[in-house]
Amino acid sequence: xxxxxxCRTDPGQPGDAPSVIRGDMAVKGELQSAGGIRIExxxxxxxxxxxxxxxxxxxxxxxxxxxxxxxxxxxxGSIRARTLVLAATARVAGDIAHRTxxxxxxxxxxxxxxxxxxxxxxxxxxxxxxxxxxxxx
Amino acid sequence: MFSSKPKDTxxxxxxxxxxxxxxxxxxxxxSAPSIISADMVINGTVTxxxxxxxxxxxxGDVRSAGLVIGENAEIHGEIYADDVTVRGxxxxxxxxxxxxxxxxxxxxxxxxxxxxxxESGAFFEGNCRHSDNPLGEERPSATFEPDKPAVVFAALSxxxx
Numbered sequence: 409x410x411x412x413x414x415c416r417t418d419p420g421q422p423g424d425a426p427s428v429i430r431g432d433m434a435v436k437g438e439l440q441s442a443g444g445i446r447i448e449x450x451x452x453x454x455x456x457x458x459x460x461x462x463x464x465x466x467x468x469x470x471x472x473x474x475x476x477x478x479x480x481x482x483x484x485g486s487i488r489a490r491t492l493v494l495a496a497t498a499r500v501a502g503d504i505a506h507r508t509x510x511x512x513x514x515x516x517x518x519x520x521x522x523x524x525x526x527x528x529x530x531x532x533x534x535x536x537x538x539x540x541x542x543x544x545x
Numbered sequence: 546m547f548s549s550k551p552k553d554t555x556x557x558x559x560x561x562x563x564x565x566x567x568x569x570x571x572x573x574x575x576s577a578p579s580i581i582s583a584d585m586v587i588n589g590t591v592t593x594x595x596x597x598x599x600x601x602x603x604x605g606d607v608r609s610a611g612l613v614i615g616e617n618a619e620i621h622g623e624i625y626a627d628d629v630t631v632r633g634x635x636x637x638x639x640x641x642x643x644x645x646x647x648x649x650x651x652x653x654x655x656x657x658x659x660x661x662x663x664e665s666g667a668f669f670e671g672n673c674r675h676s677d678n679p680l681g682e683e684r685p686s687a688t689f690e691p692d693k694p695a696v697v698f699a700a701l702s703x704x705x706x
Contacts, residue, residue, distance in 0.1 A: 427582040430595060437589010437605055453589055
């Protein structure tokens with residue numbers, strides 16, 4: 409009866425396939441990774457990693473700090489990324505600092521966009537930035 | 546699904562008994578599990594209606610249907626799941642229907658379970674108790690006090706003096 413667990417059983421090693429947060433999963437808190445993360449579920453909190461993909465069903469309420477960020481889903485809060493791609497299905501609200509920005513036709517953006525030579529080197533923006541933006545809505 | 550069968554086999558035929566569904570155990574979504582890879586750290590609560598494979602580190606509670614804690618994984622918090630396989634380290638209470646401590650596991654905490662298995666080589670320090678409904682019991686610590694085992698032994702020893 410113990411063999412039915414369908415999860416992978418071999419031990420994971422650093423540099424393995426990226427972490428995946430599926431649609432049925434939610435995290436309240438902080439995620440950190442030296443590698444990649446794909447998010448189809450919901451995160452209430454901060455995500456810091458090298459490469460982040462927010463899938464179409466993915467929701468992040470909080471903030472993102474990453475080298476590369478691709479958003480197909482919804483992000484509310486602060487995004488700091490060297491390369492940011494907002495796909496056609498993206499819905500983004502908040503405060504964005506980027507070095508390279510790509511926006512596909514159809515993306516919904518309600519945010520302050522700002523170019524920075526190195527967005528990750530800056531001090532994180534105060535949460536008041538988002539709150540004032542929400543209050544203005 | 547029964548309508549396609551020819552039914553007129555005569556009145557002596559036994560009443561049709563519906564066959565048990567192939568997956569009578571539990572309706573768990575058969576999608577791929579979420580994966581917390583080895584380079585990932587989570588500070589906070591993790592919940593999932595499906596399965597989670599953890600190879601990284603979680604500082605907080607984990608709730609899911611199926612849960613596999615990989616060999617290099619570490620969890621500091623409470624686990625609440627249908628089916629848990631521990632190959633790594635858990636510091637905290639485990640409440641689950643099925644618990645398997647693999648040979649590489651290191652568990653410090655109490656375990657409340659319906660079915661429990663330990664492989665040779667596993668490290669386990671804590672109390673473990675069977676329950677018919679480990680996930681339904683409200684506060685296992687109310688009846689399950691690992692800090693006070695002396696009470697049990699005191700009752701067995703004759704009172705002197």
